[in-house]
Every structure is written in C-alpha cells, then in structure tokens.
Amino acid sequence: MKLYSTQHQSPDVSLEEAIFRGLPPDNGLYMPLSIEKMDSTFFETIQDKSFQEIAEAVCQHLLGADLTKDEIHGIISQSMTFEAPLFDLEKDVEVLELFHGPSMAFKDFGARFMAAIMSHYLLKSKREIRILVATSGDTGGAVAQGFFNTPGISVTILYPKGKVSDIQEKQLTTLGGNVHALEIDGTFDDCQSLVKQAFLDEELRAKFNLASANSINISRLIPQSFYYFAAFAEAKRKGLKMPIVFCVPSGNFGNLSAGLMAYRMGLPVKAFVAACNENKVVPDYLTTGEYKPKTSVETLSNAMDVGNPSNFSRMKLLAGEKWESVRELVKGYFTNDEQTKVSMKEVYDRTGYVMCPHTAVAYDGLQQYKAEVKEEFTGILLSTAHYAKFLPTVETTLGRQVPIPERLSALLSKEKVAISLGTDYAGFKQYLLGK
Numbered sequence: 001m002k003l004y005s006t007q008h009q010s011p012d013v014s015l016e017e018a019i020f021r022g023l024p025p026d027n028g029l030y031m032p033l034s035i036e037k038m039d040s041t042f043f044e045t046i047q048d049k050s051f052q053e054i055a056e057a058v059c060q061h062l063l064g065a066d067l068t069k070d071e072i073h074g075i076i077s078q079s080m081t082f083e084a085p086l087f088d089l090e091k092d093v094e095v096l097e098l099f100h101g102p103s104m105a106f107k108d109f110g111a112r113f114m115a116a117i118m119s120h121y122l123l124k125s126k127r128e129i130r131i132l133v134a135t136s137g138d139t140g141g142a143v144a145q146g147f148f149n150t151p152g153i154s155v156t157i158l159y160p161k162g163k164v165s166d167i168q169e170k171q172l173t174t175l176g177g178n179v180h181a182l183e184i185d186g187t188f189d190d191c192q193s194l195v196k197q198a199f200l201d202e203e204l205r206a207k208f209n210l211a212s213a214n215s216i217n218i219s220r221l222i223p224q225s226f227y228y229f230a231a232f233a234e235a236k237r238k239g240l241k242m243p244i245v246f247c248v249p250s251g252n253f254g255n256l257s258a259g260l261m262a263y264r265m266g267l268p269v270k271a272f273v274a275a276c277n278e279n280k281v282v283p284d285y286l287t288t289g290e291y292k293p294k295t296s297v298e299t300l301s302n303a304m305d306v307g308n309p310s311n312f313s314r315m316k317l318l319a320g321e322k323w324e325s326v327r328e329l330v331k332g333y334f335t336n337d338e339q340t341k342v343s344m345k346e347v348y349d350r351t352g353y354v355m356c357p358h359t360a361v362a363y364d365g366l367q368q369y370k371a372e373v374k375e376e377f378t379g380i381l382l383s384t385a386h387y388a389k390f391l392p393t394v395e396t397t398l399g400r401q402v403p404i405p406e407r408l409s410a411l412l413s414k415e416k417v418a419i420s421l422g423t424d425y426a427g428f429k430q431y432l433l434g435k
C-alpha cells in the first residue's frame with residue numbers, strides 16, 4: 001500500500017513509513033493512494049466466514065503487497081482475539097457490541113492490531129520507539145493495554161484533567177512499566193494539539209523515534225473497518241432486512257472514516273449516521289457546508305468531546321470530497337445530555353438493555369434519522385464502550401445499581417500514577433526531553 005498526504009506537500013510513503021511517522025511532515029493525514037473494491041464473491045460468501053477470516057481477507061486486499069499471507073495471519077491471530085456480536089435491540093435495530101476486548105471499548109481493535117503490526121516491523125529493524133497518544137477517555141486505556149510490556153516501545157498518554165471517568169483514568173494510570181500518563185490541565189483538543197506539535201518538532205524527531213497511536217495513524221483505521229464487514233456478515237446470517245445503515249457515535253471521526261473505508265472497498269451500506277453530542281461541528285458542516293472547529297464543551301459522552309475532529313479531512317475524502325456527495329452518504333445529528341439520559345432510561349425500561357452514554361447518543365441519532373426517511377432498513381448502532389466505564393452516569397440515570405465486570409472493578413482499588421502538566425508546549429517538550 002502506498003500512501004499520500006492529504007496536504008499534498010510531502011512525498012508518498014510505504015505502509016511501514018506511514019505507520020511509524022504517524023503524521024506527514026506537511027501536517028496532513030496519510031491516505032491510501034487507492035482503495036479498490038473487493039471481489040463480489042467475497043460479499044456473496046461473507047456469511048460463511050469468521051471475524052478473523054474476514055479480517056484476514058480485508059488485510060490481504062489492502063496490505064497484500066506489504067505483508068505475506070503468513071504475516072497477515074500472525075498479526076490477525078495475535079490481535080483479533082475477541083468478537084463483535086450483534087444484539088437484537090428492537091425491530092430493525094441491532095447493537096454492534098464493540099466492547100468485548102481487554103479495555104472494553106472499540107479502541108481495542110485498533111490498538112491491538114497496531115501493537116501487532118508495529119512489533120512485526122520492529123522485530124525486523126531492532127529500533128526502539130516512543131508512542132505519544134492523546135485521549136479523551138478510551139483510546140488511552142486500549143493503547144495502554146495493547147502496548148503494555150511490548151519490547152522496544154514506550155507509551156506516553158496525555159489526558160484532560162477531570163474530564164475522563166474514574167475507571168477510564170485508572171486504565172491509563174495504573175499499569176506502570178512502559179506506560180506513562182500525563183494529566184493535562186486543559187481539554188482533549190489541547191492534548192491532541194500538544195501531540196501534533198511534538199510530531200512536527202524536528203529536535204524531538206532527531207532524538208526519538210516518535211509514533212502516534214491515535215486515529216491519525218492509518219494503522220488504527222484499517223482494523224476498525226473489519227467490524228463493519230463482520231456486522232454485514234452477521235446481518236446476512238440472521239436474515240436481517242437490507243439495506244443497512246450504520247449509526248456511529250462520533251468524536252474524532254476515526255470510527256466513521258473506517259466505516260467509509262469499508263464502503264469504498266464495496267461494503268453495501270445505505271448511509272452512515274454521524275451521531276454527535278453537543279460537539280457538533282460535523283453535523284453543522286453537513287447542514288451548512290462550512291467547517292468551523294470550536295472549543296469542545298463537556299458532556300456526559302465525554303470520549304466524544306472533540307471540537308476539531310482530526311479525521312475530518314479523511315472522512316470528507318472517503319465520502320466523495322464535495323459537500324453534496326458527503327451529505328448524500330453521511331447524515332449528521334446531535335443530541336444533548338438531557339436527551340442522552342432519556343434514551344438510556346427509555347431503552348433500559350423497555351428492553352432491559354444498558355447502554356453507555358456514547359451508545360445512547362447513537363441511539364438518539366438513529367431515531368432522528370428514522371423520523372426523516374421513508375424507506376425501511378436495518379439500523380446498526382455501534383456500541384463503542386461497555387456501560388460500566390461510565391458507572392455514576394449510568395446508575396444515576398437508570399436509578400439502580402448495575403453489574404460491573406471484574407476486569408473493570410479490579411481497577412478501582414489501584415493507585416493512580418500521573419504527572420500533571422499545563423497546556424504549554426514548552427513544558428511538554430521539556431518533559432519529553434527530560435525523560
């Protein structure tokens with residue numbers, strides 16, 4: 001796979017270079033030079049394949065020129081060790097549960113694949129790398145788990161002080177070893193901006209092999225496309241109504257961009273619903289044609305509190321570039337905290353199903369979309385995190401206690417270890433140079 005920069009001011013690169021550089025020097029994003037459609041027989045027989053077989057076929061299609069079949073098999077069997085089942089929520093609405101991995105959020109798919117592919121290349125080159133990652137809650141936990149004790153890799157996680165849930169914070173700050181946490185006195189956008197500046201800093205680049213584990217890294221998006229194919233396979237197995245609409249709770253728009261990659265590879269999808277909380281720059285863009293990044297506001301669906309989504313340009317390119325084409329395929333809706341709670345409670349009272357606040361934003365987005373279209377379809381809601389990661393919100397909203405998986409409750413008694421920093425780049429750089 002060859003990749004170009006969306007700014008067109010940097011040379012094209014190989015897959016390996018794109019993975020380890022993260023961002024091109026011109027501050028664009030790496031994009032595959034071409035994304036071809038997969039063979040029609042793949043879609044005709046997809047219902048007979050397991051998640052891992054689907055992931056290998058998609059990898060072979062995209063990365064067959066970079067990795068051998070055996071290498072792909074090794075990377076997939078090492079990283080894709082959990083499933084993404086569909087839960088029948090109600091008539092024509094399915095929940096795609098993406099929280100069965102180690103950190104109980106959809107980020108596990110990307111983080112574990114990235115750890116496996118990076119280790120594959122590092123074993124060959126014997127380099128050491130330093131990963132910088134900004135998180136609004138879930139990426140950090142998945143990356144911490146995915147890279148913990150990986151030889152040759154150290155991880156520095158930046159998270160916004162007081163803006164992640166207790167369990168999310170414990171996931172970032174309690175592993176130790178090669179995982180270091182920085183508590184930034186600012187927003188997620190501040191964390192993201194510090195990380196981006198570091199990648200463009202020649203002095204740091206000369207000293208360290210810096211790499212990104214955020215969705216600006218193309219190797220995060222490739223594995224996130226697998227579960228869209230797998231959901232389609234499961235929909236076929238279950239004989240669900242076609243066509244399919246995927247409803248994606250969105251913040252940085254990596255997940256939705258991964259869905260659009262699957263679409264570009266030929267996955268039959270009627271539309272994608274971009275469901276946002278009050279950080280709604282993309283729904284606003286879809287309505288007005290103007291993209292106006294804003295300072296993020298705090299909401300109950302904290303991992304989606306992003307005011308300048310880093311994958312916006314990728315999403316646009318993948319959906320057809322022109323505003324008219326993008327809004328044809330991507331439908332934007334937003335929801336406030338009050339309605340998020342109403343959806344969580346209403347769905348729980350009616351079905352017994354507990355949704356995390358991010359999934360509830362998606363549920364509400366799907367309801368808004370349904371109210372506007374006449375045709376029938378199956379709506380697949382991407383459930384991006386286990387509800388127990390947001391326990392106080394969930395229990396207060398539902399008015400009852402809910403069970404917590406042991407894997408999460410065990411974290412609560414662990415001691416947080418984090419270094420506090422402000423939002424100034426000089427302080428962050430000094431920390432990096434001093435370590």
Ligand SMILES: Cc1ncc(COP(=O)(O)O)c(C=O)c1O
Nearest residue numbers: 138250251252253254255303384
């Ligand atoms: C639980 C949850 N839902 C949704 C999102 C938004 O995903 P994306 O940033 O890929 O749009 C995130 C953060 O990435 C998240 O952690």
Ligand SMILES: N[C@@H](CCOP(=O)(O)O)C(=O)O
Nearest residue numbers: 135136137138139214215303
């Ligand atoms: N919501 C994310 C923010 C980082 O997004 P990424 O997908 O670009 O890594 C989080 O949970 O940290």
